[in-house]
Amino acid sequence: MTASEGSPDPGFSTRRRSLLIGGLGTASTAVLASLAHGGAASATPSKAAAATGFDLDTGNFIIELISPFQPAFNVIAPMDVTVLHRFVHLSVVSWFDATAPYHPTRVGLHSRLGRRPSSEAATNRNKTIAALHANYQVIKGVEPRREPDFRAVMTSIGLNPDDESEDRTSPVGLGNLAGKAVVAAALRDGMNQLGDVGRRYNGKPYADYTGYRPVNTPFELEHPSRWQPNLGPHGRRLGGGGGDLGIFVAQQFATPQLRLVKAHSFGDPRQFALAAPDHIDHTRPRDYRRSVDEIIEASAALTDRQKVAAEYFDDKTMGLGQSVGFAAIAHLDRLTLDDMIDLGFTTSVAIFDAMIACWHQKHRYDAVRPFSAIRHLYGRQKLTAWGGPGKGTVDDIRGDEWSSYLNTGDHPDYPSGSTVLCSAEAQAARRFLGDDVLNLRHVSRAGSTLREPGRSPASDVELFYPTWDAFVKECAISRVWGGVHFKKTVERSIVFGEQFGDLAYRWAQRYIRGDVDN
Structure with missing residues (x-):
């Protein structure tokens, strides 16, 4: 530390x-x-x-x-x-x-x-x-x-x-x-906060100015390996409920310009290698089907605890935000207020820089999400999977009716943003604190899930992560339980994200120690 x-x-x-x-x-x-x-x-x-x-x-x-x-x-x-x-x-x-x-x-x-x-x-x-x-x-x-x-x-x-x-x-x-x-x-970091890049009037804050266009439409999956915008209710809430009845809107790739923002701890996100997502390449049909079937199997076996964990990590103010607080409390006997600020600075840099590199790869590979691949592969065939809020596991849901437990993010599958950020944050905290201790504990009360309010969990569920390693692994697999990322996607994302924790720690130390030009 x-x-x-x-x-x-x-x-x-x-x-x-x-x-x-x-x-x-x-x-x-x-x-x-x-x-x-x-x-x-x-x-x-x-x-x-x-x-x-x-x-x-x-x-x-x-x-x-x-x-x-x-x-x-x-x-x-x-x-x-x-x-x-x-x-x-x-x-x-x-x-x-x-x-x-x-x-x-x-x-x-x-x-x-x-x-x-x-x-x-x-x-x-x-x-x-x-x-x-x-x-x-x-x-x-x-x-x-x-x-x-x-x-x-x-x-x-x-x-x-x-x-x-x-x-x-x-x-x-x-x-x-x-x-x-x-x-x-x-204000001019590349995120287009004011929404005035390329326009003089009626700014659109954080709007894309890079010209990204998906190869698939929400209605036709012409390229089964590439990202397809999903359709969802207008004004939907985090859990998937709510929205304006009768109105459906198509997703857009959220802030693809993020890949152009200047990182702190590295110069160019293209310097980081990430293997192509061959597991969701439709020209490799065995790999493609295996990846899809892993999602369906996870959906069919979905438990209350898995639903709670999926929602916990999906809420970034909870999963990513609270974790550093728990780590600080676990080490409070040797942390000053200055140390806690430095810890927050180090982990925040790790998350921010990892996010830039992650969005570069998402844009580069533009990879298909599970909902599209399942509908493409199984169409009107009946599957055994989670049947929707309050339905539990059913054995007669058609492939084209399948839905993930979590809302699918407004960006391509590969790599998993949540997993990359969890891994980067964890490694930065490990380096700063000198150990793997976390002791994060979260209790979800009966009936408190956003996706199935009043129904799940059937009784109180406690999540406990004694170490950062346990936290990262569950952050990753929770994306599979939630049906929003493929299994191999999250496995590779752990490794990809960890390097940004190391980079951020070394970079932040220079500013903490004053080893930079004034």
């Missing part, structure tokens, strides 16, 4: 010890309970923040205020996973840059605000104030739909979100400057 130099803030150390020995304050008890039981999304942010009794001098803002299991950080509006992780990454970078002036060696990524003199205390309070103001600037500039919730959190702990000071001697000024620098860098 890479720990911060110098002595940790004594108030924070006391709080860490109380967490470990079980003398948990109101805030930490609520946080750990929400971690184990899926978060507190139903609470309003202002009430949640007030209930924590958060203390600027001793509190951990990452876990107690804006982590993925707190309302201010939850997804409040639909967005693609690439847009979500970009926002999360920019937020974490803002924490890193805003607190760099209070760190003995760290230098910011998008701002170089100097180092505060030793006579000025690098306190938990100053770091927290700087980080929260920086994050607020990112929210205003990148995801303003979250602004009301975040304002409520800030005001509930005595901060003024309208303070636009740029005084470099104050934590508010440092936070504002750092956050604004992150936003400025993001």
